[in-house]
Amino acid sequence: MNATRTVELDGHIIDSGAMQRAFGIVMDLGGTFEIETFDVGRRKEETSYCRMEVGADDEETLREILHELHQNGANLADPVDARVEPAPADQVVPAGFYSTTNHPTEIRYDGEWIPVEHVEMDCAIVVEQSSTSNQNSPSSGDVVEEDGDGEPVRARTKVLNAIREGDLVVTDEVGIRVKPPDRPRDASGPFGFMQGGVSAERPSESLIEEVAEALVETKERGESVLVVAGPAVIHAGGGDDLARLVREGYVDILSAGNGFATHDIERGLYGTSLGMDMETMEHPRKGHKHHIYTISEVIRAGGIEPAVEDGLIAEGVMYECVENDVPYVLAGSIRDDGPLPDTITDAVEAQEAIREQAREADLVLMLSTLLHSVAVGNCLPSTTKVVCVDINPATVTQLLDRGSSQAIGMVTDVGTFVPLLADAVVETGE
Incomplete structure (x- = not known):
C-alpha cells in the first residue's frame, strides 16, 4: 500500500453499526485497515473508541x-x-467542494474547531468574517470564533443557489469533523424509543403512546413540533x-401543500374531500368540482386568513392555524389547481421557507406525504426527532x-393514527 x-x-x-460499516467501506473500495487502538465500552451507557490506519494503492483511492x-x-x-477557496461566481462552488451530511459538523479554522450552523445535507460550508460583509455579520446567539486578527468567524451551510461570488467555500475533507448522533442499545440516548427503522409489525398502540409522550415532553421543554x-x-x-x-397547542408549525389546505377547507365548506362525502363516502353530484369552487372562494376572499376573518372558513386545520397563530407554509406543485393565494409557487422560495421551518423544529411528525416528507427531511439535521406515518412502506x-x-x-x-394520537396526547398532557 502506497x-x-x-x-x-x-x-x-458498536451498537449503532458504525464500526462494522467502516470496515465494510474500506474493504468494498479496495483498501486495507489496521486497528491501532480499540477501547470497548463494557456497559450500556459507555462509549467505545477505535483508531485505525487505512491504506490504499494510490492517493485517489484513499481519498474516496x-x-x-x-x-x-x-x-x-x-x-x-x-x-x-473563494467561489468563482454566483451559484458556482469550487471544484472538490465539501458536500455536507445532516450530522453535527465542525470545521478547523485557524487552529480552532468551529461548529457549523444550520446543518443540512447536500450543502456547501461557507466561512465568513464580520469584516467581509455586513450581511454576513453574526447575529445574537450565533456561535463564532475569532481569527488571528480578532475578527469574528462563523461557519454555516449554504445551498448552491445561495452561493455568492467570493464566498469562502470549504473544500476536501480535511479539517472537518462529523459526529453522527449516538445510538445506544437501550432507550437512554437522546432519542429514547426513536432508534430508527420501519416496521408494520410493531405494536402500534404502544408506539402511538410513546409518540404522544415524546410530543408532550417536547412541548413541556418549550420546544417546537412541526407537522408535515x-x-x-x-x-x-x-x-x-x-x-x-x-387547537390544544401541540402543533407549533405546519408544512403542507396546496392540496392539503384545499381538501381541509373544502371539507368545511361542502362536507367533501376531493368530491367525496366524508360522512357517506359517496360522490355527490358535482362533488368533483368542490375543490375548484373552494379555491375560487378563497381567492375571492383574498386568502385563507381573510376567509377566516370573514367567516367563510369556520372549521378545520387551516382555521385552527389562523385562530391559534400557528405559522404554516404551503409549498406549490406543478399539479396544483388554482392554487390558493397562500401557496408559494416559486420552488426556491418554497424551499427556503421550509428550511426556516426545519431549523425551528425539535420534533417532526410526517403524515402521509412522500414528496413533502422527503423535502422536509432533506432540510433537517440528524439530531431532530422524526416520526413518519404512511400506509405505503x-x-x-x-x-x-x-x-x-x-x-x-x-x-x-393515517386516518386511524391521527385520532389515536390526539386521544393519547390529550390524555398524557392532562
Missing part, C-alpha cells in the same frame, strides 16, 4: 475511502485547518383530530434511504 491515513471513531460505534468513512462519522486523527401533512390526512378522516392537536423507507436515518416509521392508516 498511501495511508489514520482515522478515529468514537461513541456507540476517506470520503465515505467521513460520511459515516470517522474523522482524521491528525486534522489540519480546513481548506477554503398530506391531503390523505383529510381524505382518510384525520382532519378533525389534527385540528384538535393544533415505500414512503417511509425512501425517507430513511435519502439520509434521514434518525426517523422512525409507522406503516399504518
Whole structure:
C-alpha cells in the first residue's frame, strides 16, 4: 500500500453499526485497515473508541475511502485547518467542494474547531468574517470564533443557489469533523424509543403512546413540533383530530401543500374531500368540482386568513392555524389547481421557507406525504426527532434511504393514527 491515513471513531460505534460499516467501506473500495487502538465500552451507557490506519494503492483511492468513512462519522486523527477557496461566481462552488451530511459538523479554522450552523445535507460550508460583509455579520446567539486578527468567524451551510461570488467555500475533507448522533442499545440516548427503522409489525398502540409522550415532553421543554401533512390526512378522516392537536397547542408549525389546505377547507365548506362525502363516502353530484369552487372562494376572499376573518372558513386545520397563530407554509406543485393565494409557487422560495421551518423544529411528525416528507427531511439535521406515518412502506423507507436515518416509521392508516394520537396526547398532557 502506497498511501495511508489514520482515522478515529468514537461513541456507540458498536451498537449503532458504525464500526462494522467502516470496515465494510474500506474493504468494498479496495483498501486495507489496521486497528491501532480499540477501547470497548463494557456497559450500556459507555462509549467505545477505535483508531485505525487505512491504506490504499494510490492517493485517489484513499481519498474516496476517506470520503465515505467521513460520511459515516470517522474523522482524521491528525486534522489540519480546513481548506477554503473563494467561489468563482454566483451559484458556482469550487471544484472538490465539501458536500455536507445532516450530522453535527465542525470545521478547523485557524487552529480552532468551529461548529457549523444550520446543518443540512447536500450543502456547501461557507466561512465568513464580520469584516467581509455586513450581511454576513453574526447575529445574537450565533456561535463564532475569532481569527488571528480578532475578527469574528462563523461557519454555516449554504445551498448552491445561495452561493455568492467570493464566498469562502470549504473544500476536501480535511479539517472537518462529523459526529453522527449516538445510538445506544437501550432507550437512554437522546432519542429514547426513536432508534430508527420501519416496521408494520410493531405494536402500534404502544408506539402511538410513546409518540404522544415524546410530543408532550417536547412541548413541556418549550420546544417546537412541526407537522408535515398530506391531503390523505383529510381524505382518510384525520382532519378533525389534527385540528384538535393544533387547537390544544401541540402543533407549533405546519408544512403542507396546496392540496392539503384545499381538501381541509373544502371539507368545511361542502362536507367533501376531493368530491367525496366524508360522512357517506359517496360522490355527490358535482362533488368533483368542490375543490375548484373552494379555491375560487378563497381567492375571492383574498386568502385563507381573510376567509377566516370573514367567516367563510369556520372549521378545520387551516382555521385552527389562523385562530391559534400557528405559522404554516404551503409549498406549490406543478399539479396544483388554482392554487390558493397562500401557496408559494416559486420552488426556491418554497424551499427556503421550509428550511426556516426545519431549523425551528425539535420534533417532526410526517403524515402521509412522500414528496413533502422527503423535502422536509432533506432540510433537517440528524439530531431532530422524526416520526413518519404512511400506509405505503415505500414512503417511509425512501425517507430513511435519502439520509434521514434518525426517523422512525409507522406503516399504518393515517386516518386511524391521527385520532389515536390526539386521544393519547390529550390524555398524557392532562
